[in-house]
Amino acid sequence: xxxxxxxxxxxxxxxxxxxxxKVSAFQQAHPEADIIRLGIGDVTxxxxxxxxxxxxxxxxxxxxxxxxxxxxxxxxxxxxxxxxQKYYGDRKIELEADEIFISDGAKxxxxxxxxxxxxxxxxxxxxxxxxxxxxxxxxxGRKIVYVSATEDNGFLPLPDVRQHADIIYMCSPNNPTGAxxxxxxxxxxxxxANEQGAVILFDAAxxxxxxxxxxxxxxxxxxxxxTCSIEFCSFSKMAGFTGTRCGWTxxxxxxxxxxxxxxxxxxxTTKFNGVPYIVQKAAAAVFTPEGMAxxxxxxxxxxxxxxxxxxxLDELGIWYTGGKNxxxxxxxxxxxxxxxxxxxxxxxxxxxxGTPGEGFGANGKDFFRLTAFGDQERTREAAERLRCLLRx
Amino acid sequence: xxxxxxxxxxxxxxxxxxxxxKVSAFQQAHPEADIIRLGIGDVTxxxxxxxxxxxxxxxxxxxxxxxxxxxxxxxxxxxxxxxxQKYYGDRKIELEADEIFISDGAKxxxxxxxxxxxxxxxxxxxxxxxxxxxxxxxxxGRKIVYVSATEDNGFLPLPDVRQHADIIYMCSPNNPTGAxxxxxxxxxxxxxANEQGAVILFDAAxxxxxxxxxxxxxxxxxxxxxTCSIEFCSFSKMAGFTGTRCGWTxxxxxxxxxxxxxxxxxxxTTKFNGVPYIVQKAAAAVFTPEGMAxxxxxxxxxxxxxxxxxxxLDELGIWYTGGKNxxxxxxxxxxxxxxxxxxxxxxxxxxxxGTPGEGFGANGKDFFRLTAFGDQERTREAAERLRCLLRx
Numbered sequence: 011x012x013x014x015x016x017x018x019x020x021x022x023x024x025x026x027x028x029x030x031x032k033v034s035a036f037q038q039a040h041p042e043a044d045i046i047r048l049g050i051g052d053v054t055x056x057x058x059x060x061x062x063x064x065x066x067x068x069x070x071x072x073x074x075x076x077x078x079x080x081x082x083x084x085x086x087x088x089x090x091x092x093x094x095q096k097y098y099g100d101r102k103i104e105l106e107a108d109e110i111f112i113s114d115g116a117k118x119x120x121x122x123x124x125x126x127x128x129x130x131x132x133x134x135x136x137x138x139x140x141x142x143x144x145x146x147x148x149x150x151g152r153k154i155v156y157v158s159a160t161e162d163n164g165f166l167p168l169p170d171v172r173q174h175a176d177i178i179y180m181c182s183p184n185n186p187t188g189a190x191x192x193x194x195x196x197x198x199x200x201x202x203a204n205e206q207g208a209v210i211l212f213d214a215a216x217x218x219x220x221x222x223x224x225x226x227x228x229x230x231x232x233x234x235x236x237t238c239s240i241e242f243c244s245f246s247k248m249a250g251f252t253g254t255r256c257g258w259t260x261x262x263x264x265x266x267x268x269x270x271x272x273x274x275x276x277x278x279t280t281k282f283n284g285v286p287y288i289v290q291k292a293a294a295a296v297f298t299p300e301g302m303a304x305x306x307x308x309x310x311x312x313x314x315x316x317x318x319x320x321x322x323l324d325e326l327g328i329w330y331t332g333g334k335n336x337x338x339x340x341x342x343x344x345x346x347x348x349x350x351x352x353x354x355x356x357x358x359x360x361x362x363x364g365t366p367g368e369g370f371g372a373n374g375k376d377f378f379r380l381t382a383f384g385d386q387e388r389t390r391e392a393a394e395r396l397r398c399l400l401r402x
Numbered sequence: 403x404x405x406x407x408x409x410x411x412x413x414x415x416x417x418x419x420x421x422x423x424k425v426s427a428f429q430q431a432h433p434e435a436d437i438i439r440l441g442i443g444d445v446t447x448x449x450x451x452x453x454x455x456x457x458x459x460x461x462x463x464x465x466x467x468x469x470x471x472x473x474x475x476x477x478x479x480x481x482x483x484x485x486x487q488k489y490y491g492d493r494k495i496e497l498e499a500d501e502i503f504i505s506d507g508a509k510x511x512x513x514x515x516x517x518x519x520x521x522x523x524x525x526x527x528x529x530x531x532x533x534x535x536x537x538x539x540x541x542x543g544r545k546i547v548y549v550s551a552t553e554d555n556g557f558l559p560l561p562d563v564r565q566h567a568d569i570i571y572m573c574s575p576n577n578p579t580g581a582x583x584x585x586x587x588x589x590x591x592x593x594x595a596n597e598q599g600a601v602i603l604f605d606a607a608x609x610x611x612x613x614x615x616x617x618x619x620x621x622x623x624x625x626x627x628x629t630c631s632i633e634f635c636s637f638s639k640m641a642g643f644t645g646t647r648c649g650w651t652x653x654x655x656x657x658x659x660x661x662x663x664x665x666x667x668x669x670x671t672t673k674f675n676g677v678p679y680i681v682q683k684a685a686a687a688v689f690t691p692e693g694m695a696x697x698x699x700x701x702x703x704x705x706x707x708x709x710x711x712x713x714x715l716d717e718l719g720i721w722y723t724g725g726k727n728x729x730x731x732x733x734x735x736x737x738x739x740x741x742x743x744x745x746x747x748x749x750x751x752x753x754x755x756g757t758p759g760e761g762f763g764a765n766g767k768d769f770f771r772l773t774a775f776g777d778q779e780r781t782r783e784a785a786e787r788l789r790c791l792l793r794x
Contacts, residue, residue, distance in 0.1 A: 121673030281513030
């Protein structure tokens with residue numbers, strides 16, 4: 011038996027284990043230090059009451075013979091696909107219900123979608139980036155070309171028409187940079203993808219944080235996107251489902267003359283058995299009027315954290331992306347520090363933990379990520395400490 | 403962009419759609435006919451009360467900030483891995499907790515595990531077989547060699563040492579045949595796999611139906627299995643989780659010097675985000691004393707159906723496998739009928755629906771699958787109709 015040798019090309023990431031080790035060593039040396047963590051990308055607010063009610067009801071269904079739900083459609087129940095369809099329809103994006111596939115989260119589908127493509131495709135991945143885009147392609151032995159996101163392009167690179175591409179990763183609002191493409195930026199990528207015959211894998215997991223009405227929340231707001239794009243979205247940040255697991259993937263039938271839609275359906279019916287019925291009921295409750303009002307309340311809570319942190323960086327004159335329309339802030343480390351030096355400095359002097367940009371790629375080495383998913387009071391306290399420490 | 407051309411090697415299965423079409427046409431022509439379906443492989447009994455209580459409690463956890471569970475370990479929570487570890491330990495199978503990976507079901511992991519292997523491996527698949535084993539390998543362009551399961555070998559083929567193998571699929575108790583390997587049969591396969599340097603992918607999804615104490619319920623009851631086997635198991639049939647989705651996969655560290663364990667951990671942390679917290683809590687409740695008692699009660703309900711059907715076939719002198727230690731009965735179609743002819747005959751004359759064996763492979767063409775997952779009263783009625791129709 012031969013193993014898949016491409017796994018040997020993966021490099022182990024020590025980012026979060028190194029952070030944990032440094033924080034724990036500091037805490038041991040300074041037991042009195044009150045450490046505030048702004049590094050996590052996980053939600054902290056509980057599920058909306060409408061979601062909890064739907065979960066209890068669905069659990070009761072599973073306890074009664076007449077309402078037990080066994081194997082469901084691998085691609086999701088109609089009640090949830092139709093709710094997602096309406097979520098897009100309300101923004102004038104017309105999708106067929108069976109172009110929507112319910113998933114257990116964007117991460118799974120972003121990895122699994124690669125089953126549909128030849129291994130000799132050329133893959134464009136931005137740097138810095140969510141490491142999963144890189145690793146899932148290395149596992150299949152695909153050639154990766156990095157697209158440089160930098161301070162100069164505001165971490166929103168545009169396509170280089172001289173560069174060939176087959177598969178293009180985009181994430182907007184971006185993790186880790188929080189940068190958001192406007193309509194012109196997305197249009198440039200859609201036109202390029204259509205010219206190249208490439209497919210854009212569009213990670214829209216943070217679309218719910220966009221509040222400016224002119225900024226696109228879906229690639230399908232762009233003309234021509236349906237012939238070149240697959241969109242991945244998630245209830246994780248939208249409704250705090252990081253531990254409850256649900257998302258959706260849109261594969262338009264206009265893409266590659268319907269081939270990719272048919273292949274994805276085949277892939278999912280062969281290698282997946284659908285999302286738990288009770289979780290799909292919970293996800294559908296997010297789209298009810300009560301659910302939408304309640305999740306907006308929670309998103310506003312996180313937005314306020316982002317606002318407080320943005321205001322602080324503005325006052326300090328520190329360059330950053332994100333913080334608006336995004337739960338992430340990506341700041342240039344002050345005083346010429348690199349990202350690990352700044353990490354240590356912030357931990358030691360302010361007892362605040364963030365994420366060094368180097369962990370997301372070479373272009374992140376002078377940058378630093380803060381997140382807005384924490385407690386409001388603690389985030390305000392962290393902002394105050396930053397203000398004191400970094401005031402000129 | 404080039405698609406994965408291997409998808410073109412897949413053949414569309416029309417098995418269940420053809421069945422549905424035939425049944426619906428018959429029902430339309432005979433609206434008064436009272437059709438009994440013994441074709442389904444899905445459970446019909448509700449979740450155990452202990453499971454329902456655990457689900458409600460876990461849902462409440464997700465509704466409170468202090469008990470919200472966000473991202474969990476991709477490989478599953480310790481509380482569930484330790485419960486599975488004890489489930490094996492009680493049968494004297496010693497596993498390390500981190501050799502157990504919690505999954506959303508055996509089907510997903512049976513497909514995804516193939517990520518770890520080179521595409522030029524030779525794959526041994528029994529015929530007849532659960533079609534997913536074949537399709538997931540065709541998708542990756544692997545060469546499949548069929549191992550012939552027939553009446554002569556009781557649908558329990560043994561290895562042919564002249565045949566090279568890299569990956570070997572086994573399912574015991576088998577879907578669709580219900581046949582169960584004894585210790586000698588499994589030992590022959592384990593020895594062969596170790597000699598070949600092959601890996602056995604052992605699908606144990608129906609192990610809970612084994613009641614004879616001498617029959618192995620896990621490949622790891624066989625000496626030498628840890629250096630050549632990965633086991634897939636599921637709460638689907640054990641606890642009626644077909645719509646609630648949870649299973650586990652055991653990758654021993656002794657296999658390929660730990661390489662496959664490390665690779666699977668890497669695969670899962672990169673392409674999966676774990677099973678919902680609430681579902682893992684429900685699964686853990688299955689292993690409590692109340693949970694185990696309650697699921698045995700349900701399994702006994704299905705076992706009684708299998709017994710009634712077995713008794714009927716015994717009376718009729720029809721050859722079959724399964725029915726004991728399995729929810730499936732795999733019978734030889736009487737009077738020389740092939741499986742589709744018998745399907746039509748049974749539907750028209752007895753208004754009973756089963757599954758033609760041809761749908762599971764060429765060797766199934768004279769055989770027919772009945773399942774024990776139906777209602778007890780209806781199953782008895784179906785047995786009575788079979789008795790009247792097929793009495794000599």
